[in-house]
Amino acid sequence: MEKDRLAAFSDGVVAIIVTIMVLELKAPHSADWSALIPLAPTFASYALSFVYVAIYWNNHHHLLYAVSRVDGRVLWANMHLLFWLSLIPFATAWMADNDFARAPTILYGLTLLLPAIAYYLLTLAILRADGPASPLAGALGRDVKTKASIALYFCAVAGGYFASPLLALAIYVGVAIMWFAPDPRIERTVAGSRDQR
Amino acid sequence: MEKDRLAAFSDGVVAIIVTIMVLELKAPHSADWSALIPLAPTFASYALSFVYVAIYWNNHHHLLYAVSRVDGRVLWANMHLLFWLSLIPFATAWMADNDFARAPTILYGLTLLLPAIAYYLLTLAILRADGPASPLAGALGRDVKTKASIALYFCAVAGGYFASPLLALAIYVGVAIMWFAPDPRIERTVAGSRDQR
């Protein structure tokens, strides 16, 4: 039950985060098609953030699937992740309202970077609770993807600051594409450990 | 657990979508009954969209009930469905605020058409994951209703564009009535496959 309730609470928070972002898409007063054009940055930002939050949900889903024990440290590491995820709607709105200007686009990168770090800390907390014999341990031992995205978010933030916000945006889209598929290492390892039972 | 958590997350998102639409019904300043009259289009649009989202939830419920395996492709097909569903509140608000003018009424049809296509892709992803021996395979083989609604939404959009938005509205209401009952084919087939166990 412990784990199920942790998953259920996280699902609730993530479902709300993903859905309140759509409230930024405010119905225009005019009934002309052209009234939708100014909403394009908001729609594009919403779609990007929806994909990002969906990636986090998918990975969280896979991660918890393989967990057998949840302790207080895991609960707080999970809350820490949810806290940073909850800032994505704010950063999305600021970026969209200002047509991808420099500061908001960099801040958006920070709100992607911080949950990435929190996610990494959550995997460490889970490994600690599950012990070194956990099927997760091997799977995450060479967790290239998480570390790569943290590095890429740093590059994006630096690129947005020193070069152009468009470079940062391009990296955000690239990382989203990289994460699109669920993590085959976890799926494979968990499937393997189930087959051995 | 995989399937349960997918259902729980979808339930959360759909519950929020259905409930934030009611926020468009803003309490008027005047305390007279007549102050409710201008809210009539908003109320009618809310009721129609509530029924539509409820139809999706009911069908999603029946669909997942019959599923035995969920993979990464199914997770993303489900997210894709939720993304398009999340745009229904926006299109509902735009249509209601403009008293069913042409462009908003056509856009509303598009926000019905896109989740219909996404729902169809989700059934394909589930069939792929479950394999051809799935009890769903036969049930959905002749999935007339899903295909018919996709065709009818196309007609509604075209009708709204070339003829009148009222024609489009009439088709939206008609499709809702057609879907009102849950899908007896799935219920019957699943019940049958359970009886054989």
Next chain:
Amino acid sequence: MEKDRLAAFSDGVVAIIVTIMVLELKAPHSADWSALIPLAPTFASYALSFVYVAIYWNNHHHLLYAVSRVDGRVLWANMHLLFWLSLIPFATAWMADNDFARAPTILYGLTLLLPAIAYYLLTLAILRADGPASPLAGALGRDVKTKASIALYFCAVAGGYFASPLLALAIYVGVAIMWFAPDPRIERTVAGSRDQR
């Protein structure tokens, strides 16, 4: 699973209904205690509606607990109940913004009456699905409380129209107190049918 998912979805919708009402309590600009005084009607209305929605949730919880079979009719009867419940925040806001004026207070009574009728229809749909041997059948056979509240809401609406909105309000508070305890008939009958197994 059927029943669990129905309960989970209803929980989500009811949780959102109960929580979005608190958004009407807007933080005043002034930092003086006196700035809270104009919020008193909003706070009182929120508390009353919170209790009403909590009563519905409690009764719904007890009702579903005793259910063994859920069919399409039950799903739609449940959606019908959720639809009317979702209007309570709107009526609450209108009533509170107008200091319990006649029309908003009567409308509030209607938004209590309609889910009461929907709840009654839901129990009929469940009895139909569960069959006459259901432990619910006897328990609900003499469902005095549900029928009494429907009658009382009618009185409140009529009293608000012909006499004073304060009479209507007094009846709303009275019915809430009457429902406060969970339904001992269902608890007793279900406990009994479990003991016999």
Next chain:
Amino acid sequence: MEKDRLAAFSDGVVAIIVTIMVLELKAPHSADWSALIPLAPTFASYALSFVYVAIYWNNHHHLLYAVSRVDGRVLWANMHLLFWLSLIPFATAWMADNDFARAPTILYGLTLLLPAIAYYLLTLAILRADGPASPLAGALGRDVKTKASIALYFCAVAGGYFASPLLALAIYVGVAIMWFAPDPRIERTVAGSRDQR
């Protein structure tokens, strides 16, 4: 199932409470970094309230984990807790909008005090339903932490009134730090009672 649904509904309400607070962080119109500075009190208040609501969720999670029986009194004691928790976003917004002025900071303390009392009443209701043989009974017999925080909230409210709102704030932060770790007494006792089975 009784207990699971109670937990699920509470999770939903708490997830919404925690997430709607972030809506107070409104995207500024300017795209300059300096536009974020006025948001600092709102961000700090959000972080503090997030931690408080997370503490309640963690403790609620641990409390329900050890529960075996839920009755009508427990349901209402839980609703009572959720009601007071739902006022935290309002008090957070008022405090943040007024830069931690006296009255809002004291009210914030009251919205922490009231759920603390409600939580204590909930543990009493659960002990009553579970009976004196419950593993919770011993664990909570010397429930120093809950009683200490109630006393500290009283001190904070008095300190805010007679001395400075900053003193109140310091106590709020201190209590949050004290509660940060989940309650080892419950975890240990429950683990113990499981080991004996």
